Amino acid sequence: MTDFWQITWLIPPGLLLGALVASACVSALLSLLVIKGGPIDNPRERGAHSDPTPTSGGLAIMAASALTIGLIICFQGHDIPGSWRDGLILFGFASLMGICGAIDDVADLPASWRLAFQISLCLVFAWFYRVTTLDFGPGLIVQVPPLLGLLGSAAWLILTLNTINFMDGSNGLAIGAQTIALLVFAGLILLMAPLSLFGAYLGVVLLICICVAGAHIGFAPFNLPPGRPQKAKAFQGDAGSMFAGALIGGATLVVKAYGVGSVWFGGFLLAPLLVDVVLTLIVRTRKKENILKPHKEHLYQIWLQRRDGSHWRLALRVWGLCLLSSLIGVGARLVDRIYHTDIRFLLLVALIAAYSIGWLQLRTALLKRPLLNKAP
Template sequence: MTGFWQITWLIPPGLLLGALAASAFVSALLSILVMKGGPVDLPRERGAHSDPTPTSGGLAIMAASALVIGLTISFYGHAIPGSWRDGLILFGFASLMGICGAVDDVADLPASWRLAFQIGLCLVFAYFYRVTALDFGPGVIVQVPPVIGLLGSATWLILTLNTINFMDGSNGLAIGAQTIAMLVFAGLILLMAPLSLFGAYLGVVLLICVCVAGAHLGFAPFNLPPGKPQKAKAFQGDAGSMFAGALIGGATLVVKAYGVGSVWFGGFLLAPLLVDVVLTLIVRTRKGQNVLKPHKEHLYQIWLQRRDSSHWRLALRVWALCLFSSLVGVGARLIDRIYHTDIRFLVLVALIAVYTVGWLVLRKQLLMRPLLNKAP
């Protein structure tokens, strides 16, 4: 195994940057096309938009990613180490989830149908990459029985899917968080894969993360238009949010399987989003409300209603929180690698605790404020 500072590129940097740029370019072109056709999201009480808006951006993201990944592997496959099987399973899983979301964008499927499909597909993916052990601290490793590992892994996947979906209600918020997650995943693989015994198997997964990040960047200006952030030209829809949620949750399990990251890493990537989703579900459950019914009670929605209706300023705040928690996760992984002291779970618990206190305090303050004159 190489020394810590003798890191080699898993994939040539020029190829990675080219794939990133190509995905962004193709995604932007396809976004223009989907804006001219496909389903339209009409204004509704729980929405944050006032005009009919195309909601096929997720299809542009998926198609751009698939096209660039396929072409890159076709022409430069010899320069990409690793198992194509892992990449195929991961991208196939995410794509099937995205297709389910696309159908929902058109047909507005019952929530119970969507959840049943999610559970079934997540169980299949979890079968290949179930968690077998959990690290809770230095020397504290708990072996997980197969059935518990399967169900726990599937639960994590369902949580990430719906976290991205629930938080995709403000222009730019989710698409930016997804981009950060994909880029940080790519950074983690680049840093740690050369130092891990089986890290070289993640070459295709690295390419997927980079291409999807590029596709997100290409679509972002349509979701959060420069100069007019309140007026999105297109939404990613359930197709985009479920595709991204599946990738983030699935990649967490894949990098865990190859010893590059831990199952806790996904928690760092999505910490502020997970806190908002889970605590909002708890609040609604305590009130006896239907947790499957759409609503506008997430903290970010209350912020738009009572504090500041700017989607741009809200997105910047959430992106900053996501980037901070993600970098904390990378730092905890580096500490584990350099000093052989695994504090990732403890750091994540502390981070979630801080975000939880912030959520509770801010929500209480916001609910004491009157609604803004002009709702977002």
């Protein structure tokens, strides 16, 4: 027990803090450029804004992350353990998804084209980090056939991408959830990597999580302006949501591959968002509606329309739920490491069930309420 709490830093703490701050500052500066000269998202029936707003803030996040990571590697690379290959594959995968999103921000690509690109790229990434085993409890480890592992891993990536993309419809909501997920991921690696046989390989992945989290922090005030949260100065756009979705989903598979976390950890990070997206898709499918068509039927959108139009208060609620589920996931990993009792899958099932029941009850109650006079 004493050995467990002896901290061994994978990367010097000063360097991690410096990377976080530097990435936030660079992102804030680049966000100003997006506001001045980036593409504009005009108000649409399915949107939650009434004024033309610069989009593709995700490009500022991507550029700030890449610049900060590159500079740190150039000048402090000797302090970063791990496999450069893993970092390149993960960040490259996320960046390609982000670039696809940026193109969609400008050209509004057909949904079928976007999905085809996502499937192709997710299959390539899953080939490197496909799941080979699933842990369902103490002593219950199931070997996954290669083809099923490949398809399942790709399906997880596609689900993560679209979950964050679909939930990026209220100022600050997705940006905050992404930041929490990345910081908790970094915390998990800091805690568990020094105790795992191959954990030292995750140094570059840790640096990526910290730098991208910092870039999100730098952009957040533009997406959820203090004092005027209803009037975003910029959106992250599909560029940002697809970049973050690919990074979080991909990091889940990389961390699993090195034995630091399980495939279930991504479910803990995004539990509230996954529940809203999956249950909304089920409702729309049962109503025989086109699930690829944009809409305003997610629970968070109904909340804005019928309960409270404040983006700030909505964001705080969702952030709180994301932080709660993420910390439960970290706690389950610690229980597994200290007491050799793997409750992660069972706990995730219980958490998803609780969120699903809450979703159904709240949605039923909200739909009985009239629309607000100025519903988003």
